[in-house]
Structures are given as structure tokens and as C-alpha cells.
Amino acid sequence: MDPYGDAEGKEINVRFLQADSVRANFIVQNFNLETANSLRRVMLAEIPTLAIDVVEVLDNTSVLADEFVCHRLGLIPLCSKGVDDLLYSRDCDCDGYCENCSVVLTLHAKCTGNEIMKVFARDLAVSAGRPNEEVGNPVITDAEGQGSCIVKLRKGQAIHMRCIAKKGIAKEHAKWAPSAAIGFEYDPANKLRHLDYWFEDDPKKEWPIDEERVNLDGGPEQEDQEFDYDAVPSRFFFDVETVGGLDPDQIVTLGIKTLQTKLAQVIHELRGGGDNADGQDFGGAQSPQMNGGGFGGQDAGYTTPYGGGNASVWGAGNPAQGSTTPYGATPYGGAPPSW
Template sequence: MRNCLTESDLPDLELIARGKVRELYKVGDSHLLFIATDRISAFDVIMKTPIEGKGKILTQLSTFWFDMLKDIVPNHFVTANIDEMPEAVRKYKDVVDNRCLLVKKLTVLPIEAIVRGYISGSAWKEYSVSGTVNGIQMPENLRESQKLASPIYTPSTKAELGEHDMNIHPDQVKTMIGEELANKVEQVSIQLYKRAAEYALKKGIIIADTKFEFGTDENGDLYLIDEVLTPDSSRFWPLSSYKVGKPQNSYDKQYLRDYLDSIDYDHETPIDLPPSIVDNTLRKYIEAYVSSTDVPFTFPGEDENFSLDQMLERIKIKIYRVSPTEMEFDLIGVDSSIANALRRILISEIPTIAIEKVYMLNNTGVVQDEVLSHRLGLIPIKADPREFTWKESTEDPTDQNTIVFKLQVQCSKNPKASKNETDPAKKYLHSSVYSRDLVWDPRGDQEQRFGVNGIRPVHDDILITKLRPGQQISCELHCHKGIGRDHAKFSPVCTASYRLMPHIEITKEIVGKDAVFFQSCFPKGVIDLVENENGKLKAVVANPRNDTVSREVLRHEQFVNKVKLERIRDHFIFNIESTGAISPPELLHMAIEILASKSQNLKQSISSLINKS
């Protein structure tokens, strides 16, 4: 998710109200701006800890359901695409994009229209005591989470912020808004629930209950408003685990309510939530969105279409640092699929030379033949794989497909060592066998092709085993060409990884002691301190590259709404650590060539299929 929003600040728009989650601004005389923050409430109490990205999920869910249900009753939804909104809203795109709705201004009815298809939550608690739900007499012997014979309408009042909604009997609604309108609200609410529940069930989700809100225009016509069928307003259960007679697993904030009940929460005091509860609650929201909608995580106003011309304009590779074995570079202007393809190719598809066959003639050391052979196979070999052919299992070894090493080592006492010597390295000769003891045995014209010392282990000091006097090893090693996909020993890299470039934006000036503390919340070099025009120290972003995205700064109240922590999604910081057999720049070049070849093969295969059809 791009950023966390706990409270919006849009100075050029008139703030009308802040709800538990949503904030409402006036846009002209006939429209409103609904903003879904990342605040989360339970038992009508706003928790101290937000759920990052929650507001965007709620917005996308409401957009989906408004469109699906619009033939039953009109709704107040105008657009979720910020580029289609007035300039007064567009100027705040960085704050509200993908989490706001432009809606018609209507007169809100003072009730919440709750429809229940299953008995759960507060309805079950009331039924367990009195056999009623909202004062409505229910059938006997119902079990928790049981499906009702038909959905029931159980309205509640709309409480002010900090107060609690009160469940009321449907007859009370008639005295509040009039019988005709009350009957229409009940009828429409049940229609909306039935349509949504039927659709969700096909997706493997049970909508146990949900809350609708309504408003009227100047002609008295009824409109569906606010949010629709989100985890904040509904109870979503996975069909696969549904079982009558007990509480259900859920895709909604019932998970949070259950946690609060488990710690004897007083239902009154805002508290901090543990990271695990935050993460799992967000996961529930994501599951609800992905499971119940057709197009998960597409955001209005974002163009996801691929354009080769645009990609070629944006794509860049910038070398940040390079050494004989390591390289850091920036890959800019590509999708994560391209970055990951390069990473996987580097790990598993660039060929190298490694020891494949060990012909053990004599081994009297303590390390068994199989283990010794395995250790030998992991020694990187300095040889250009492009100079050798692939050896098939049916082929005999030749100077074109095989490199031969010999290992002939025998441990003996060192005649020059003192009688009191205890160090094995001094007391014995060849007490330790290293990779430098491997001797290249050129075959055919290999010596002419590669020189006397042209092929060797990359590192001379890799310990293979240890010996004691009288123990010896004699073997012949055959090296073949292979790739990491077949065995890790052929992988040319120790690591190949990438991360997104951090983007840190200080939205409000941070000065004085706060600036010093702000700097300490980041790794060294990320934030610098400079003097502002008043001679006070202020925090500025120096090098976001060094940031580890720890998000430590978000824990401190003095920095709320003063900083945004994001990552640039098409800017990848790539790291390659070579085994030393092939230099990192060469590895990158080879990986790009392989990716290009794969792309060409795919293009030809698609063309062939098209021609056949």
C-alpha cells in the first residue's frame, strides 16, 4: 500500500464531518467528497493504531457494489476517479487518490438499515437472552450462525461520534421517517441484501449481515449512500469453513472484535493494537476484496495498459557500485515481473562450470566419499562456460565438454616441526586440503586455448577436508557445464535480489528537537539536518536509498501527517553477488540476453498459434 492516512487535511475544502472511518468535505453546492481513512473502530471506539491501506480497500469495494446494485435503487455515487473530480479535489491527489468518492449531496435518513440472513454477533447475544432480535420474536431453538428462513430487517439509530448505535424495532423507524418511506427502506434493503448475498455465495462467501444507509433528494426520492458491503459494514464468512453452532472465521473486523473481547477490553478506551493483529486484520480486508469482486486491486485513474514506446522511454539501468564480485544497480521504468525474471535467470539459468563427476581412487580420510564429492562439487571453477559445449549423458568426455582436475594429497609428519608443536598446520604436511590443491589437467588443445593457468578454482583457500599422517586422497574430477535450475552448484551468484526504491516525503516542516529525533528514526544518511530561514534545524530527505523501510517514524504521534513513506514501484535497487566465476556486469549482460531470447521464443510461439488458428 502506498501510504497510511489517519486524518485528512484539505484546507481549500470545507470539512463537514469526521466519522469513525470516513471524512466528509463539501465540494460545491451539490456534491460531497467521501474520504475513507485507515482508521479502524470496534464497538464504536476508534483504535489508536490504523490499518494501512484499509481505506483504499473500502473505497474499491463500495465502488464495485454501487455499480452492481444500481438497478435496484439509485445511489449517490458519481465517480471514484480523481481525474474526473473538480480541481479543488484534484490538487490533493497525493493524499486522497484511490480512497475517495465524489457523491451527490442528499438528506441523510437518521437510521442504519441492517439486514441479517444469519443469526450472529449482537443478534445472537440478544436471542440467547430473550429469544428476540431487535424486539422481533424469533423461532425457537435457533443455533449460533444458523441461516434464517428469510432475511430480517433490524434497523438501528445513527449515533454521533463517540456514542453507540442503538438497535430499534422496525416500527420505530416509521415514527422517525414516516410509514411510507420506512416501508420502502425495509423493502429495498432486503432486495439489496438478497442480490449481494446470492452473488457472494457464488464466490464462496457468505454475507451473514450488512448495514445500508439511505438519503433522499429534494423530490423525496430514495438513494443508497455511504459505504456498501465492506468489512466495516458487513459480516463476511468463507463458505468452505462454515459450520452452524459456533462463531465463524470472518473476512471482516469481527476478527478485531474477538481479539478485544479476549483481552477483556472495556469497550470504551482507544488502545494500540499489536502488529500481528494489524497484519491479520488487513489480511481479512484483502481477502474480502479479492474474493468478492471481479477485478482485485485496480484503482480508478491508473492506466495499467502496456505501451512498448512508453517503456522504452522510461527504462534505464544505472550502475551504483561495482567490484570484482559485487554490483549494485538501479533498474528503472519496468514492471516487477521483469525485475523478478532477471533475478530468477541470474540464479537458475546462466550456465557455469562445476565439478560433476568424482572418480575416487583412494580416500583414507575421515570424510566419506559421498560427502567429500559433494564438497568438491560446490567449489566455484574459473572457466568461461561459453567456451564449452553441453555434455549429454550419452556422450563421452572431450576437451570441448569436460574440464579435468586431479587431487593428489597425502598427509605426513613435518620433519622440521619441533617436538612440542601442537598446531597441526605446523606439525604436519598437508594436514588441511584446500581448493588450491586441485590441479588442472588440460586435455586436447585446452592449454593452448586458455593458457597454463587459465582454468582454476575461483578461490584458493576453500577448505575441503583435513587429514592426519598416513591418510591420503587420490581422485580425478570432471567438470561439466550446467545451470542452477538443475543444481545449486551451477548457480553463478551467491545472491541476486532487489528492493523498491524508498520515497520519503516530509509534508510539514519538522524543526528543532523533533527534527533531531526524526533523523534518529531512520538509518544513517537518510535524513539530514539543515538550518531554515529562521536559523532552526529542520529535517530534510538526503538519501532515501539508505532507508530500510522500518517505518519506525510512524510510531510517534508528533510525526502524524507530517511524513509519507512510500516506495517507487518501477524503481528497483538490484544487488548481484557473484561466486567469482563470472563478473557481475557480465552476469547482467548474459541475463538480459537470455530474457530477450525467451521473449523472442514466446513471440514466435504466439505467432505460430495465431497462424494455425
């Protein structure tokens, strides 16, 4: 029995199986595989969120190195509700950061007692000047209300850091990922035979079937049922789990919006509507340091500091650029080096 088999017409419809502040489990029906997978990829990597991107170390006498603590700070989830009120760094006129493109958090703690002092995400103080009262707040979901543990301090040790949180996407770094995981499945009974199960003795015992999803997908395949070589998947199971910065329904909504924007940009370019001199449209989500921002120019990362173009430090000015060693010859041909 297929409880969702009587969907009216062939229009796309969504049915939620579970929805709360942590995860959303739903079915998308009358869809196609390419679009469903595109939505999954967009929700994973192209939804703008907020994360600590720059850390100014003012004092750190803990046992952890500055770089270690900074990396931990970058992975602390921050509330990204209302992140659209912030500009990307590339679009801001400031030199480094300002209230229009960033949120500043301060971490200042010192241990004065004999017991070990733990510094948590709750100790991050958000500076004034942010666009709304939610964006930039550390995500704290534990019962104690402490959040992630950043560092431990002994008596006399201190830590003082200024953290600049910026808007970005997970394509640049995983710290901007809005979701912990996104489950994606179609054809749970493998009736389309897209999978060949690896097994030792009995595939049915070694690969148990998810009875709930199989029943939601029309039930298991019958033994006397003929195989349809032309069948395509049309029902997809999504399971979106958030890290806390955005609610699951916001991730889905923003994923659809971002995908629509990307498709609109493609149509715009195909119609010859590019407005930029280089034919690129930067209206979509990008990370703070894409397109040369923060790295010294448009061509940063493609040339060495010793020469133009793609010449190496040892080959600049030589007709065979990049093909010689610093001693003037390769070990595989040419004149032997005069040592």
C-alpha cells in the same frame, strides 16, 4: 530532492552506485516490476556456469567418506569465464565426458609428515585440453592464495580423485549458481504501501529506513501527500554479489541475454515456428542431466523397473494398479488377506 528524477524521456536507463570484482550495486529506472523480477530470477538460476559434477574416487584414506568429499568438491567455485566454449553434456556425442563438454581436475595429495596436512582448492590441478586458459580454474580470493579447505590428512592418509566439471545452471543444483546473493528492492520508503510492517510498539523505531536509498527514490512520503492508488514502481535497486566464477557485470549481461533468449523462444513458439518433433526448443540454458540425459532415457524417473507406465511394483497386471499391498488386499476394503 530526487537526484535521478530528471531522467530524459521514459526509456530504460541504468545507473551504477558501486561496481567492483565482487559486487555491483545499481538502479534500473523506467522499468516494470514483472520484468525486473524476471531478470533477478534469471540471474539467480539460469546463467550457465561450470562446477564439478562427477568425481571418480581413486583413493581416499581420510576420515571423511567419499560422498562427503565429493559434495565439498562440487561446491568449490570454478572460473566460468569462457564457459560458452564448452558444450552441454546433452549436446555432446561422447559417452561420458570429453574435452568438448567438460574440464577435468585432479586432486592428489598424501601426508608424509607428523603435522596435519590441509588440502585446499589450490591443489586441484586442471588437465590440459580445455578450450581456454581461464575456464575451470578454482576460484581463490583469500590473501594466502589457498582457496577453500577440502579435507585434512594425518600421516599416512592420502586422497586421489579425478573431478569432471560440467556446464550447467542453478535450476538443477545450487553448485551452478553464479551469485552468492542478489538484493532486489523497490519503494524503500513503502510509499506504495505494498508492505504491512509487523511491530510491537513503534514501527518507525523497529523498521529503520535506508536513508540513502530512500533519497535516491525521491525521498520519504510527506504527511500531507495524498496516496496514489494507481501508482506503480518504476525504479528498482539491484545488488549482485558473485561467488567468483563470473564478474558481477558478466552476471548482469548474461542475465539480460538469457532473458532475451527465453522471450524470443516464446514468440517463436507462439508464431508456430517449432522445429522439433515434440514442439520443444532446447536452445536455452539447461543442466547436463535434463530431458533424460544420464538417467537412462527420455522417460527415466517416471516408471518403475518392474512395469510400464505408472504401475507400481505391486500393482502391475492388476486392474487396480497401485491400489493393493504386496499381500493382495488393502487394509480398508475388499477381501481379507488369507494369512
